Amino acid sequence: MAKDQRGKTTTSPSKKTDTEKQTEDTTMVFESSDDEAPEEVTFDASRTEALRSMKQALDTARREKELLKEKRRKRQELFQEQKKIKLLSDDVLEEMDSASSKKQKQSEAEEQRQDEGENGKKKKKKSRKMEHSRNLKGNYRVATVKVVGALASSQQQAAEDFIQSRLYGAGSCRTTNNELLSLQNKTGRNKGAAVQFVKKDWACKQKAKAEKLKKRWIHKQHIPSC
């Protein structure tokens, strides 16, 4: 906020109303008016001004906070409602539970390992045509899901990736088998060359192209002679 400086004015709109107050100082000429002397603002005026603007700022901040709170509350309520809609009602859950308790799940899985298993954690409704599906109250249908599905194998893949990244990932300080074996050749009693001395798999495409061109050239050379 503008400080109370004699002779200096800001372009704030509140200040403009105070330009009527004349000053007697002969300090710097203000650009906007050539003849008029710069306004002088009293201490009180500027103090009240400052206080007012501070209060305003606080008010706006408070208002904003409240607005945000409101928004958040509303959003939370919306989510709750959505969740309620998603979750099956309690009695449906009870029915599900009684029909297939966890232990039964296991024996079922044992018997029909190949075909079905049950995923009791998922509570979303699935409108897929599957065996062992039953229609419950309302628009819900309970069906058993194949355990040997995407979820199980993706978890397995994630677990294997974890081991791979811990043992062979970044920072694991690994080298190649070629280097390990070549070191033995280098430091052994009968010193020998590296195990894979020549990198045989470099420039395969170029080599294949060269081979083709060579064959074509040879063929060309033979045609006039035969």
Place this chain on the structure above:
Amino acid sequence: MGEFKVHRVRFFEYMPSPIRAMAFNSRTDRLAVARGDGAVEIFNFADNYFQEKVIPGQDSRAVEALCWVGQRLFSAGLNGEITEYDLENLRPKYTVMAYGGPAWTLSMSTECFLCQVGCEDGTVKMFEILEERIQFQRNHDRQKGRIISLSWHPSGTHIAAGMMGMIRIFETETGSPANKEVVVWSVAFLSDHTVISGDSAGKVQVWDGFTGTLIKTHLITKWDVLALSDQSSLVAGTSEGTVTQFQFLPLIVGQQDKEWVRTRTFKNHSHDVRALAHTETAVVSGGMDTQLVVQPLLDRVEKNTQESALRKIAFPHRSLVCCAKKSGLLLFQFPEHLELWRLGESDGHGKPGDSLPVRKKPEKLIHLKRKGEDHICCSALSPCGGWLAYTTVSSVRLYRLQYNNNSISIKKLPKLPKELCSAHQLCFSSDSSKLFASSKHSSVIVVALGQSECKYLHTLKPKSGYGTTEQPVHLLFVSEDSKWLAAANTGCEIHIYNLNKLKLHCTVPVYSSCPTAIAIHPVTSNLVTVHANQQIFEYSLAQKEYTEWSRKLQKQGLHNLWLERDTPITHISFNPNNQAHIILHDMFMLCIIDQSLPLPDRKTLLYNQMTLRSVPESERLRHSHAFKICKNFQHLLCVSTLEDQALVVVERPLLDIMSQLPAPVRQKKFAT
């Protein structure tokens, strides 16, 4: 002594699978080993470390932990399932879903018949071990991270669980967070409530189980400590390939204060050590370099005996190569596919020891992928090359092959007899008219092969009610004249069937060591058997008794160096031009036994081929003995004879295997 043209075959790109877990059963002296492809192998440590049984793997079964409960074997894997194995029918008995995501670790308490599974979702699930199955009991409190390792306190009252960054003891809540996200790969809970942990920072830490305080830290490697095993002593396996032993000893001799002191370090592996086990006298380790190493502890065995020697088991103790004698074809068995190759040809003639120029290169004819998720258990090729068969734990498949000039066609036989649903071993008769498949209770199913169809003929059964006929058949051989069939099972029984009468002819007297290779001589119809303890027997089928030569061999005894070999004989074949020859091989040598020559006694030089060469020809016969051993070809997977006086030698150098393993750790050494 005959001369052979040798086909040196190096195009079998056999890659063994890395070892992920192991468990030793001290009561039966059996070690169970789980491989990365899901296969489970059983080694009999009391019978010269013979690989008795192999349960083939499956695509999704990534085994992370193995456990014995009495005679039962259980495993838990990253597919979230706990599996019990049927060791008599070589297949999984059943699987139970743990419903916790991937299962990382398994711990069994034999006192209270309970089993704990550590899961990805942070729960430790408890299962009760019942007679025919296991049943879920309850969950422990769910933790924030995945449970990587578990260990029971011997009393069964407490469990230590290693997670990401901490160890938690259930029944007493203590934990110790680490600054970095360290993975506690393994924990061991000792009877005095000490907890030992191995983590990814390379430390082996000793904790007080009651207060949760750290007693001692041993930094043993820059890389991860992946496995721990505690019984008589504590051993830790690292990513460097070292196994470090700790013992509970007083620091100063004579003092009472004991602490865990690092005693020995063994570097027996080139790659990470993932699994460890203790036997009474040795430490067994296995890992990414696919070899099983048995390191005897010198404070438990006598020095300089066979027991105190380091033992490395690299190749399987059964044949993965089938050779079609009449057509020069080779069938290679991989876990997930089969390859059919035609051998190359060469015209040249040369002196012994020469390399002949190859006129026609070997070519791969068929690459057959297996159907379904199960891995291949056993495969066979008929001698004429017209039939191919393979089995998995759930099915048997039979294919007809037809050769027209340069092309080959393969057709699957759609309907097989229902008796042929699963088999452990397969064998074709020499005229390719019959297929023999071993089945439950050591019985053998006989199937007739027609033009493009097969018909069930008969089931050959051993005498039930006596002997261990519950064990699976691991060796099957049919004689060349299709008169005799020999079937050996892992209970050390060998049954001989008369195929003309289709019934049991006799059972060879049971020898205490398991047979590793059997064969019937084409001319004399004698059964030759070699056992895990390197003993050789010859049994006359017509007379139902051991032959004269066999008795002579037993009386004289085999040479010491022969008995000290540490890899078993996996294949026996015969020389079509000399009926006194028996051709055997193990991983490191090829041996031709000439029955017409005298047997070596203990003082004779066993490996005498080099010295014989330096002696003039007229003198050689005087110095020769029956065992002619050749070490020119390494490392052998199969040696077989063809009809045209040629030997086929399938080599897979260990160097070739090692160059294709996953990356080892980089060790900065001075001047490299």
